[in-house]
Amino acid sequence: MIAQLNNQYFTTLSQPLVQYLLHLADTTLILGHRNSEWCGHGPILEQDIAISNIALDLIGQARMFYQYAAEKAQQPGATDITEDSLAYLRDGIDFKNLLLAEQQNGDWAITILRQFLYSSWQYLVYEQMQQGTDVQMAAIAEKAIKETTYHIKWSGEWVIRLGDGTEESHKRMLHAIEVLWPFTGEMFTPVDFEKEGIQQGWAVDVASLQQPWLQRIQQAFDEAGLSVPQSQWQQTGGKKGVHTELLGFLLAEMQHLQRAYPGSEW
Amino acid sequence: MTTISTIEEQKVWKLLESVYDPEVPVLTVLDLGIIRKLAVVEGRVFITITPTYSGCPAMDVISMQIRMALWQNGFQEVEIHTELSPAWTTDWMTEAGRKKLQAYGIAPPQYRKNKFHTPSFFEEEDTPVCCPRCQSTNTQLVSQFGSTACKALYQCLDCHEPFDYFKCH
Numbered sequence: 001m002i003a004q005l006n007n008q009y010f011t012t013l014s015q016p017l018v019q020y021l022l023h024l025a026d027t028t029l030i031l032g033h034r035n036s037e038w039c040g041h042g043p044i045l046e047q048d049i050a051i052s053n054i055a056l057d058l059i060g061q062a063r064m065f066y067q068y069a070a071e072k073a074q075q076p077g078a079t080d081i082t083e084d085s086l087a088y089l090r091d092g093i094d095f096k097n098l099l100l101a102e103q104q105n106g107d108w109a110i111t112i113l114r115q116f117l118y119s120s121w122q123y124l125v126y127e128q129m130q131q132g133t134d135v136q137m138a139a140i141a142e143k144a145i146k147e148t149t150y151h152i153k154w155s156g157e158w159v160i161r162l163g164d165g166t167e168e169s170h171k172r173m174l175h176a177i178e179v180l181w182p183f184t185g186e187m188f189t190p191v192d193f194e195k196e197g198i199q200q201g202w203a204v205d206v207a208s209l210q211q212p213w214l215q216r217i218q219q220a221f222d223e224a225g226l227s228v229p230q231s232q233w234q235q236t237g238g239k240k241g242v243h244t245e246l247l248g249f250l251l252a253e254m255q256h257l258q259r260a261y262p263g264s265e266w
Numbered sequence: 267m268t269t270i271s272t273i274e275e276q277k278v279w280k281l282l283e284s285v286y287d288p289e290v291p292v293l294t295v296l297d298l299g300i301i302r303k304l305a306v307v308e309g310r311v312f313i314t315i316t317p318t319y320s321g322c323p324a325m326d327v328i329s330m331q332i333r334m335a336l337w338q339n340g341f342q343e344v345e346i347h348t349e350l351s352p353a354w355t356t357d358w359m360t361e362a363g364r365k366k367l368q369a370y371g372i373a374p375p376q377y378r379k380n381k382f383h384t385p386s387f388f389e390e391e392d393t394p395v396c397c398p399r400c401q402s403t404n405t406q407l408v409s410q411f412g413s414t415a416c417k418a419l420y421q422c423l424d425c426h427e428p429f430d431y432f433k434c435h
Contacts, residue, residue, distance in 0.1 A: 046419060050411035057415060060321020064350070139351035144320055146353065146435055147415075154410050157387050220387065 012073040012081070019096060019193035020203050021072065021137075022086065023239055025065035026097035029087060030247070031118060032058030033254050034105060043108055050154060054115065057147040062087070064140045088258035092247050099238040100183040102247045109162055109172035113180055116155035120216045121187045123148045124209040133201035156220045163224025173226055185234025188213070194239075274306040278313075281339055285331050289324045289414050290432075292370040295332065299358025302349055310343040311336055316354045318435070319415040356435045373398050373420065373431040395431050397422035 012018065035055035042048025066083035074081050100118055105111045126148060129141035162169040188210040190198065197203025218228055237243065257264060282301060287293045295301055295315070303314035313332065317325050329346050336344050356375035364374035373395050394403040402424035409419040410433075417430045 046409035046411075049413065050409055053411040053415050056321035056323075057319060058321070060319060064320060136350075139349075139353075143317070143350045143353040147320060150410060153387065160387055223387065 012075060013094075015072070016193040016196040017134075017202060018069050018073045020197050021065050021069035022094075023096035023193070025062045025069060025086070026095045027101045028058045028065065028122075029062035030095070030097040030250065031101035031114075032056075032062060033250060034101065034103075035111070035115070037105055038111065047108075051111070054151050054154070057144075057151070061140070061144045061147070064144070068136050068140070084258070088255045092243055092251055093241040095243065095247060095251070096239050096241060097243075097247075098183070098186055099235060099244055100180065100187070102238070102244060102250060103180060103183060104246060106176070106179065107172055108158075109169070109176040110179060112155045112158040112162070113173065113176040115151060116159050116220065117180060117184055117217065119148050119151040119155055121209065121213055123152055124212055125204050125206070128204045128209070132204070137202065152216075159220050159226075160224040163221070163226040170225065173224065177226065177229065181229050181232055182235045186236040186238055189234075189236055191239045272306060274309075275304060277339075278304060278306060278311055278336065278341065281335050282332065285328065285335050287324055288327045288331075289322075290367070290370075290372070290416075292366045293359075293363050295328060297360050297363025297366065299360065299363075300328075300354060306341075309341070310345065311341050312345050312347065314347045314349050316349050316352075318354050322415055324414075354435070356432065359432075367432055368398050371398050371429060372417070373429060375432045375434050378434055391434070395420055397425060397427065398429055399427050400425040 013022070032055045035051050035058065038048060038051045039055070040048065042051055063083055066086045070081045070083055070086060098118075100114060103110070103114060123145060126141040126145040130138045130145070132138055132141075159173070163173045164170075188206050190203075190206055194203045194206065198205045214228065221228055235244075279296075282296055282304075283294050285295045287295070287298060298318065300315050300318060301313065302316050303312070305312045315325075315329070315332075325348075332346060333344050355378065357378055359375060367374045376391055376393060376395070390407055395405050395407075396403050397405050397420075400422060402422055404423045405420050406423060407418060408421050408428065411417075412419045412430050416432055416435065418433045419428065420431045421428045
């Protein structure tokens with residue numbers, strides 16, 4: 001069954017629009033899954049609840065993109081491509097998430113900075129997506145941007161609290177910046193399916209978001225007593241399916257149930 | 267929305283008054299403002315609902331409960347369609363719903379004064395959130411995220427009770 005699915009993936013899942021939807025879906029799902037790893041382990045109850053809530057929002061957003069991708073990729077009359085098959089039966093090389101999303105939780109500083117860097121980008125993406133030519137994507141963006149607004153506020157406040165906190169928390173934030181910054185460049189570097197979508201009006205021109213994104217990060221970093229790294233080598237590849245070794249471990253856990261017991265339901 | 271509602275449609279609207287949000291069990295689906303369209307054509311019911319939050323697990327349960335309520339009252343064929351745009355906002359919650367929330371111990375959402383925007387860091391609501399128990403406005407935000415996606419945690423600084431606030435969306 002999986003072999004058959006894979007055959008079909010090569011044909012219908014290679015359309016640029018579907019690739020783009022998968023990139024959006026995969027990124028929100030993988031970050032949502034990472035955040036969900038905190039459930040039951042948060043530093044205090046309220047923050048455990050907060051990060052789990054954010055995980056839920058992201059996984060909900062991922063579902064909307066997967067459902068739409070499945071609708072676009074489905075052959076007429078077929079029913080085998082579903083949001084679940086897309087999330088649970090593709091391999092690491094098929095995943096198009098940003099590398100930033102798959103990075104390990106590390107300490108609280110890494111988790112909240114990863115969220116802040118990502119949500120600030122996602123907000124700008126959703127803002128532009130609402131003006132795009134694809135009606136369904138615009139509707140998803142209109143819905144999801146409200147949730148993202150809360151994520152930016154929450155994570156940004158933590159960046160300031162820790163950056164401008166104790167000597168130890170400041171040191172942890174510096175370390176978090178060092179770990180995560182090399183994965184931010186990818187957010188603004190379009191790959192082939194995006195370039196095609198930008199021309200046709202359904203993809204967000206991510207390169208144009210870099211300046212407004214940097215301004216928002218700068219503003220929070222200023223308040224936090226942190227500085228934006230000037231120039232640093234940037235790692236790319238996530239959108240092309242070239243991932244860090246961390247994704248394989250994440251998928252092994254996330255997909256285990258559907259791989260071991262195909263088609264099982266709650 | 268149709269302007270002339272048939273007797274059957276009025277019956278369906280009435281039945282929806284018995285379908286409650288499983289996570290905030292004092293609010294009906296009508297109080298929440300999530301029913302966007304309703305039509306009955308030759309005995310078939312068409313309902314359009316809009317989700318509150320993208321990942322809200324209550325949405326699937328709500329659809330199921332709507333079907334159950336209608337089936338039990340003779341409506342065999344029910345089609346529920348989900349519509350994302352325009353996006354749901356707490357401004358669509360009814361006055362009756364707000365009063366029920368307050369009585370239940372959850373501070374109702376404030377109306378949005380402006381278009382949805384990104385608030386500055388550490389900025390709270392435009393007007394103070396009122397404690398549902400003692401009505402004091404001397405309250406403080408404990409956490410932006412509460413027991414469900416739609417709520418924030420607050421504490422009253424007068425009666426010292428912690429309480430949920432149904433946040434603006």
